[in-house]
Amino acid sequence: MKLKFHSRIYLGIFFPLLLLGVVNFFVVTMIMKDALLEENRNRGISIGINLAARVTEPVLAMDFFRMKALVDKTIGLSDDIYYTFVLDAKGEPLVHTFQDGFPVDLQAVNVVSDNQDYNIRVLDTGSKLIYDYAIPVIIDNDLLGTVRLGLLRTKVQEAINRVMLSAFLSTGLVILFAGFVGTVLARPITGRIKILHESSEQVMRGKLDSRTSPVLKKNCWEIMKCGKHGCPAYGDVNHRCWYIAGTLCPSCTEGEYAQKIWSCKNCHVYHKCSGDEIQSLAESFDSMILSLKTHLSELQNAEKTLKEQRQLLRTILDSTPDFVSLQDLQSVYQAVNRSFCAIVGKREEAIIGKTDLDLFFEDIAEKNRRENLEIIKTGNPLKNQEEMLTIEGKKWFHVVKIPVHDPDGNVIGILWSGRDITEFKEIQTRLVLFQKMESIGQLAAGVAHEINTPLGIILGYAQLLMEDVPQDGDIYNDLRTIERQSKICRRIVADLLRFSRHTERTESIATSLDVNQSIDEVVSVVEHTYKLDRVEIEKDYYPNLPAFRGDKEKIRQVFVNLLNNAFYAIGTDGTIRIKTSIDNKNDEIVISVADSGIGIPPEKIDRIFDPFYTTKPVGEGTGLGLSITFGILQEQGGRIEVESPPSSAWDIESKDAKGTVFIIHLPFSKDKEIKEEIIDGQNISIR
C-alpha cells in the first residue's frame, strides 16, 4: 500500500532522525565512553606520574612520612582513587593507603617492565573493577621503586551511564520535537494538497466552479489605490491580478499570464501578495481552471460554429446532384456526399476508409487508380465523360478529378466529382437524330417532289394504255404490273412527303376533338378489311372523355398507323383492343392500342420509333409509320409508350402470349377558353 503524503513526511522526518538518533546514540556514547575511559586512563597516568615524580626524593631519603603524606594526599584527590601505594626497587611496599594492612595480591599483579613508562591492568575484585596503574620511580635510569594507583571503574561507569542517558533522552526529545514540528508542518501542507486533490477531481468531473485557494486578504487595487473599476482584476477577490489577462495596471505588460508574469514579478503587489509554493500552486490552479473554463467555452462556441459550418457544407454537398468524393494518396475514400453514396449504393460509413477496389469492379477500380496516380504525379486535373455502371444502371457522367494540395503545395489527395449527363446525352443523341431526319426529310421531299410528277405521268399513261389494250392480253398484264408498282411507288412517295412534311414542321390546325369519335372514324374505315383476315377490333371507351385540342387529321393518322401496325403484327386471327381512359393526376387522356400479335423482340423495341426502321420485308414498309406517329404526338403535346409483351393490365389474349400495346398520352385542359394560335410554323397550343 502506498503511504500517504503526511505519513511520508512523518516517516521522512521520524526515520532519519530515529536512525540518526540511534547511530548518534551509539556512536556518541561509544566515543564518549572511549573518551571517558581514555580521560580516566590519562588521569590515572597523570596522577601516577605526578606521584612518582613527587615521591622520588622521599624515596631517596626513605622519608616514609613524606611518602605516606603524598599517597594519602593523592587518594584524597578524588573519590574514585581506591588506593595508592609505593613499592621499592625490590617490589616491597614502602607505604600504602589501605587501612588495615596491605593486600599482598596487589603487590605483584601489575609489574612495569624496563621499557615501559607505565602499565595498566584492570583488576576485578569481585565487587569492583579497578584500573591499576604502575608507574616506575626512576632516577638516572635507575629504578628506585614503583608507584601504584587504583582507580575505581564505578565512577567512570557512572559518568558513562550519565552520558548514555543524556544522549538517549536528548535523542528522544529531538525525535519527539521533530515529530511535533513534522505534524505542524505537514498538516497545513497535506490539508491544502487535499483541497487541491478534491478540486482537481471536481474539475475532472467537469465542475469548473471549484475553488482551491482561500479568499484573498490583500488585493491589488487596495495596494495600488488605482480606483480603476474597469480593470478585470478590480474587485476579484478570488484570483491574483497576475493571473488575469487584460488588467489595466500601467506597469503591467499586456497579454495573458505567460506574457505579463515577468513584468508582474517586479511589481510590489506581487511581492506583497505572493504566498508560499502551495499557495501559489492553489492560486495558479484556480487561474488555470478559470482559463480552462474560458477556453472551454470558446472551444464549445468554436465547435458549435464548426459543426454548423460542417453541417452547412454537408448540406451543400449532399444537395448537389453531382457526386463528390475525396481520396487520399492511396485512393482511400476520406469523404463522400450523398450522390456518391447513391451511385455506389452504399452508406457513407461503408465507403469511408475503402478504396475503389472495395466499391467498383476491378477494371474500373484499376482505371481510377491509374488516373489518380497520373494526377498525383503530374498535378494536372482530369476531365472527361464516362459511362458508369451505377446501382440504377448505366449512366453518363461528366467527371472531374482535381488534385488537392496542402499549404506547402504538395498533393495530399484527389477530389473526384461527377455530374449525371445521361439525359443530356440522350437529348444530344436525339438532336443528332433529329438533324439527320430533317436532312433526310428535305432530301425525301426533294426526291418525292421530283419523282411524283413523272410517276403520275407513268401511272396515267399506264392506265390509259390499259384502256387501249385487251384485258386478257399479256400487254394488259404488263401494264397492270406497271400500274400496281407505280401505285406502290406513289404510296412510298406519299409517305416520304408526309415524313418530309412532319420534319419540316408543317402547320397544324388545332381544334377541339373527341378522341373516341376520331378512333371510331378510323376504325370504321379499316374494320371491314381487318375482318377479312379475322382480326377483330374491340373498343373500350371511357365515357365523357374530355376533349383534346389538336390537329384532327394528324391524330387520325396516328390511330391509322397504330391500327395498321397492330393488324400487321397479328396477320390473321387476332384481336385489337382499343381503350381510352383518363389520368386525372396528370390531366391526360390515355389511349391504348393493344394487339395479340407476334410482339417486338426486346433488342428491337428501342429502335421502333427510328425513321426507316422496319421489320417488314422489303417493299412492304418504309419504316416511317411509327416515326411519323412519334413526331405527330410530340408535336401535339402528347407522348407514346410501348410494352411488348403488354402487362396483364391490358388484358390481351395473345396466341403465343406475346403481343404489344402502344399507350398514347394526350393532355387535356379544364380551361374552356382556349385561344388558338399558330406560332412560327409549330402547332403549339397556348392556354
Add this chain to the structure above:
Amino acid sequence: MLKKMLGSILICLFLSIGCNQEEPTTIVDLSKKEQLGRKEEANLITYAYLPQYSHTVSYHRHHLLVEYLRKETGLNIRQVFPETFNKHMEMVALGKIDISYSNPFVYIKIAHRYNARAFVRVVESYGQENFRGQIICRADNRLINRISDCREKRWIAVSPYSGGGYLYPLGHFIAHGLKKTDFSVVDFAPGPGALQEKVVLAVYAGKYDIGTIREGTLNLVADRIDIKKIRVIADTRWYPGWVYAARADTEPEIVEKIKKAFLKLDYDQNEHKRILEAADIIGIISSEDQDFDPVRELAAQVGISLQE
C-alpha cells in the same frame, strides 16, 4: 522502505555492540592482607652528601661514586639523603651518617661537635682543591656595581651552614666594611634541598637584590634561566674545598678502605672520569683536619660559634 530503515538501524546496533567490547580483567583478592615491616640492614655504611642541592641532584652526582665504593671496598655502602644541613649534622651525631661529604664550614662544626675527622677532600672541576663564594645581582641592576653598593640591600644566602654561600661572602663583606646588620634583609634559601639554585632563582626573580652562592652554581641553573641576566659583583678568597669526613665511631679500617678507594680514583681512567664528572669533581686527595683551620679562623672572624 520500512524494511530498509529497520535493517539500517539493526546494522548500526550490531556495529555499536561489536565496538563495545570490555577490557580484559585480572582477578585479585584484596582480603589477604599483611602489615608492613622493614628490616634494618646489617653492616650498612651510610654515605651522605650535604644537601646543598636537591636529593635528585645529590643522587645524580654521587650514586656512581657510591656504587664505585661498594664495589671497590666490598662494603655495604648506601647513600642517604638528609633533608637539611642541620639534619645532616644531626644524622652524623646520631650515627646515621658514617661518611659525610660536606662543605668546610659544616665540617668544622661536626668536627667540633661530634669529632668527625676529615680523611680526603676533593679537587673541584675547575682544577683546584679550594673553592670560593660569589656575590651576585641581576645584570640590569644599575644600583649595585661595587660591594659597597650592597648596603641596605636585600640579601639572600644559601644557608647559615653554607661556606661558599654564606660564610665566605659574609667574611668578604666584613672585609669590605659591611656588617650583617648593614643589609636591609638577610634571608636563607628555604629547604629542603636545592638551596644554591634557589638563591640564584630568587635574585633572578628580583625578590632579593643580591645573593651569595658557591662558585659553579650558575652553570647548574644555566638550563633553567638565562644566566647572562645574572651579574657576579665579587668573588671571595679561596678556601679549602669539600671534604669527606668519617663519623667518630667509624672503624678506622673501614675509613682506610674507603680512603684508599677514593685515592685510587684516576681522572685519566674513563670509568673513573665518568664517576668523578658525575660528582662535579676531577679528583680526590688526602686531607687532614688542619687543612680547614682557615675556615675556622673565618668563622671566628665573623663571629660564628661552631657550637650553635
